[in-house]
Amino acid sequence: MKKGTYYLRIVKIFSIIAVVLSLVLIIVAILTIKNFNAREEQIMSSALMTQRELLRGTLSYIKDSINRLVANENVSQWADSEWGDPNYYFYSLKLYHATREETTFQDYLDYTISITNQDPKSFVISSEGTMQKNFISFSPDENLLKDGVFIPGIFKSNKNNSLLLVTNRKVNDTTLTFLSTFKLPDELVNNKDYEYCIHDQTRDITISSSEKFENSIQELKWSLDGTEASISGYYCIVDSYSDLGFSVIYAYKEPAITSITILIIFCAIVFVFIAMLTLYLLAQKLYKPVGETLSKVTEDEEVKDEFKVITEHCKQIETLSLELEEALKEQKMLSEQQKYRAFLRGVPYITADNDESSYFTVAAVMFECSEEELNLLFAKLDNFSKQFPHVHFVRMNFIESAIVAKADDSESSKNNLIETLKSFSFSLNEKIELRCALSSTIKGYQTISKSYKRASDILSYRYRFRNKTILTEDDVKGEEKHIVFPLSEFNKLITALLASSPEAITIFDYVVERNTNISFEEYKRFTFTMIGIAIRYFQELRTTPEELFGESIDWSELYSNSDPDKTLKRVRSILAKAMQSNREKEVLEESDTLKQMKDYINEHCTENIMLIDLANEFNLTPKYCSQLFSQLSNENFKSYLNRLKISKACKAIEDDPEIKISALSLQLGFTSANTFIRVFSKYVGITPKLYAEKIIKDSR
Numbered sequence: 001m002k003k004g005t006y007y008l009r010i011v012k013i014f015s016i017i018a019v020v021l022s023l024v025l026i027i028v029a030i031l032t033i034k035n036f037n038a039r040e041e042q043i044m045s046s047a048l049m050t051q052r053e054l055l056r057g058t059l060s061y062i063k064d065s066i067n068r069l070v071a072n073e074n075v076s077q078w079a080d081s082e083w084g085d086p087n088y089y090f091y092s093l094k095l096y097h098a099t100r101e102e103t104t105f106q107d108y109l110d111y112t113i114s115i116t117n118q119d120p121k122s123f124v125i126s127s128e129g130t131m132q133k134n135f136i137s138f139s140p141d142e143n144l145l146k147d148g149v150f151i152p153g154i155f156k157s158n159k160n161n162s163l164l165l166v167t168n169r170k171v172n173d174t175t176l177t178f179l180s181t182f183k184l185p186d187e188l189v190n191n192k193d194y195e196y197c198i199h200d201q202t203r204d205i206t207i208s209s210s211e212k213f214e215n216s217i218q219e220l221k222w223s224l225d226g227t228e229a230s231i232s233g234y235y236c237i238v239d240s241y242s243d244l245g246f247s248v249i250y251a252y253k254e255p256a257i258t259s260i261t262i263l264i265i266f267c268a269i270v271f272v273f274i275a276m277l278t279l280y281l282l283a284q285k286l287y288k289p290v291g292e293t294l295s296k297v298t299e300d301e302e303v304k305d306e307f308k309v310i311t312e313h314c315k316q317i318e319t320l321s322l323e324l325e326e327a328l329k330e331q332k333m334l335s336e337q338q339k340y341r342a343f344l345r346g347v348p349y350i351t352a353d354n355d356e357s358s359y360f361t362v363a364a365v366m367f368e369c370s371e372e373e374l375n376l377l378f379a380k381l382d383n384f385s386k387q388f389p390h391v392h393f394v395r396m397n398f399i400e401s402a403i404v405a406k407a408d409d410s411e412s413s414k415n416n417l418i419e420t421l422k423s424f425s426f427s428l429n430e431k432i433e434l435r436c437a438l439s440s441t442i443k444g445y446q447t448i449s450k451s452y453k454r455a456s457d458i459l460s461y462r463y464r465f466r467n468k469t470i471l472t473e474d475d476v477k478g479e480e481k482h483i484v485f486p487l488s489e490f491n492k493l494i495t496a497l498l499a500s501s502p503e504a505i506t507i508f509d510y511v512v513e514r515n516t517n518i519s520f521e522e523y524k525r526f527t528f529t530m531i532g533i534a535i536r537y538f539q540e541l542r543t544t545p546e547e548l549f550g551e552s553i554d555w556s557e558l559y560s561n562s563d564p565d566k567t568l569k570r571v572r573s574i575l576a577k578a579m580q581s582n583r584e585k586e587v588l589e590e591s592d593t594l595k596q597m598k599d600y601i602n603e604h605c606t607e608n609i610m611l612i613d614l615a616n617e618f619n620l621t622p623k624y625c626s627q628l629f630s631q632l633s634n635e636n637f638k639s640y641l642n643r644l645k646i647s648k649a650c651k652a653i654e655d656d657p658e659i660k661i662s663a664l665s666l667q668l669g670f671t672s673a674n675t676f677i678r679v680f681s682k683y684v685g686i687t688p689k690l691y692a693e694k695i696i697k698d699s700r
Contacts, residue, residue, distance in 0.1 A: 014279045021279075022272040029268035033261050044252040045235070048194060051185040052237065052250050058111055059241060062165070062180045065102040065113055069178070070169050074098045075115070079174040083121045092125055100127040110162075111182040114138075118175050120148020126179075138179055139164045150177045153200045154246045156207055157181045161189045163198070163207070165244060188250070195234065195251040202245045217249055340394045340404050346449035356444045359413040363403045363421060363470075364455035365436045373432065384424045391420050402452055403436075410441040418470065425469055435459065437471040485511055485529065497537045500579040508575065512568055527564040527571075531555065534571050541582065545574065549581040593618065594632040597625075598640075605644045608669045611637050645669065646683040649676070650691070657692040657699075664688070 078091035114126035197208035405417035437458035439451035496504035665676035
C-alpha cells in the first residue's frame with residue numbers, strides 16, 4: 001500500500017520538531033557554556049576582589065599605624081636623642097613598647113613595623129626587638145641598605161609570601177625610616193589562576209608573580225587607580241598607592257575551553273542525534289498501526305487521504321461511549337452529593353427515589369489535626385466511603401463533615417456506617433484523631449436533618465470520651481441532664497482569656513451559674529474541666545503562674561480538693577490575676593518600645609528621618625508605628641521630631657548667636673532653610689534671626 005497524506009504530514013511535523021528541538025538544544029548548550037564561563041569569571045572576580053580588599057585593609061592599617069607612631073611623643077623624643085646618649089636607650093625602650101602596641105593585631109593582619117633613622121649607627125627598633133642595621137636582613141635585595149641608610153621603596157621580604165615597604169617620614173628635624181613587612185593574601189599567591197605585579201614608582205622596579213605576566217602588562221598604564229582593564233588572556237584591576245610609592249595590578253586568567261565545555265558540546269551533539277533518531281522512529285511507530293489497519297481495509301489499494309478511513313474506524317465510537325459513561329457516573333455522584341447535602345441541612349429537595357421506606361443512619365465527623373491536613377483527610381474519607389454501597393460522604397463546612405448510610409433495615413444501615421468508620425480509622429496516622437458520633441437509625445429521608453443535628457450534639461461530648469472514637473446515643477445517655485457547657489461557650493471563654501478581656505470572667509461566671517444544680521459528682525467533673533481550661537490558658541501563653549505573677553500554683557492540690565465551690569473560686573482568682581498581669585506586661589512592653597523609639601529619634605534627629613525609617617527599625621508597619629507612638633506619647637512622630645530639632649537649634653544659637661541659619665538648618669537635617677525658619681517660628685514664636693538677636697541683646 002502506498003502511503004498517503006497522513007504519513008507525509010507525520011514526517012513533516014516530526015521533521016520540524018526535530019529541527020526545532022535541535023536548535024533548542026544547541027542554544028541551551030551555548031547558553032550553558034556562557035553561563036558556566038560567566039559564573040567562573042564571577043567567582044574568580046569575587047575572590048580576587050576579596051584578596052584585593054585584604055591587601056588594601058592591611059596597607060591602610062599600616063599607614064594608620066605609621067601615622068600614629070609619627071604622632072607618638074615617644075617617637076618624637078627618640079628622634080631628637082642622639083645615639084650613645086643615655087636618653088637614646090631609654091627612649092628606644094619606650095619606642096619598642098610603642099611598636100608593640102601598634103602591632104597588637106599582628107597575628108590577625110600579619111604585619112610588622114620597624115623604625116630607624118638615617119644615622120648608620122642607629123638601631124632598628126621593632127615589636128620583635130632592637131637590632132643593629134648591619135646585623136638585620138629584611139629582604140634578599142642587596143640594594144636595600146646603602147651606607148647605613150635604607151632605600152625607600154618596596155622589596156621582597158625574607159618571610160614567605162611577604163613584602164617589605166620602606167618609607168621615610170619627617171619627625172621634628174629628623175628623618176625616620178619605617179620598615180613595614182606585610183604578607184600577601186595566600187589565595188593571591190598560591191592560586192595559579194591569579195597573577196599580580198607590583199611596580200615601585202620610585203625605583204622603577206617591579207615585583208611580579210611570574211615573568212610571563214610581567215611581560216604581558218607593559219601595555220597598561222601604572223598611573224591608573226581602581227581601573228579595570230583587559231589584556232591578552234587576563235582580566236586586570238590596577239590600584240595605585242601613590243602615597244606609598246607603588247602600584248599593584250591584580251589579574252586572573254580569562255576562562256578558556258575546558259573539559260566541561262567540551263563535555264557540554266559533546267552532550268549537545270549526542271542529544272541532537274538521539275532526538276532526531278527518536279523522532280524518526282516515533283513517526284514510523286505512530287504510522288504503523290494506521291498503515292496496518294488501512295492495508296486490511298483497502299486491500300493494498302492506493303489511499304490518498306488516510307483521515308477519511310480513520311474517521312470510519314469503530315474505536316472512535318468506543319472512546320466516545322466510554323467518555324459518556326464516565327460523565328454520567330460523575331453526574332450521578334454529584335447529584336447524590338447535592339441531594340444528601342440538602343437532606344442534611346433540611347432543605348426541600350425533589351427526588352424520584354422512594355426514600356420514605358429506607359432507613360438512614362447519620363454520623364457527624366471531625367478530625368483533630370492541623371489545618372493543612374484537614375482537606376487531605378476529607379478527600380481521603382470521601383474516596384474511602386465510595387468503596388461501600390449506599391454510604392455517602394458529604395462535607396458540611398470547613399471542619400465538619402457527615403456520612404449517611406442507607407439500607408432497607410435499621411440494623412444494616414447502622415452496621416454499614418460503623419464498618420466504614422472503623423475501616424477508615426485503621427488507615428489513619430496515629431497522630432491524627434478521628435472523632436465521630438452516630439445518631440439513632442430513623443426511617444425516611446425527611447428525618448436525615450434531625451439525625452445529623454442529633455449526631456452533632458452527641459459529638460460535642462467528644463472531650464468527655466477521649467478513649468472512644470465513635471460516640472452513640474448510649475454513651476451520652478443521662479449526661480445531658482448534668483453538665484451544660486456547649487463547645488461554643490468553651491471557645492468563647494478560651495478566646496476571651498487569650499485576649500485578656502474582662503468578658504472572660506463574665507463568661508466564666510455564666511458557665512458556673514448554669515452548672516450549679518447538677519449532682520456532686522458531675523460538679524466535681526465540671527470543676528476539673530475549669531481547672532483544665534486554666535492550665536491550657538498558661539500553656540497558650542507559654543508561661544507559668546510563677547513567671548507571670550510570682551505565685552506557684554499546686555494544680556494537684558486543686559484536683560484533690562473536696563470542695564468544688566472553693567476550687568472554682570480559686571480558679572477564677574488565678575485567671576483574673578493572670579489576665580491582669582498579662583495586661584500589665586503588655587503595657588510595660590509597649591512603654592519599653594516607646595522609650596526605644598524616642599532613643600532612636602534622639603540619636604538620629606539631625607538626619608532627615610521619616611516615619612518609615614522608625615517603622616523599619618522596629619519591624620512595624622508605618623501605620624501601626626504611628627498609632628502606637630501617638631497612643632503612648634500623646635504626640636505624633638513629626639511633632640516630636642520637630643520639637644526635638646528646634647530644642648537643639650535653640651541650644652546651638654545660644655552657644656553661637658553668629659551661626660548661619662542655612663548651615664544650622666542643614667546640620668539639623670532640614671531640607672531647606674525656609675522650612676527650618678517656618679518650623680522654628682511655629683515652636684518658638686519668633687524667627688531664628690530674631691532669637692539670635694535677643695540672645696546677643698540679653699548678653700550685653
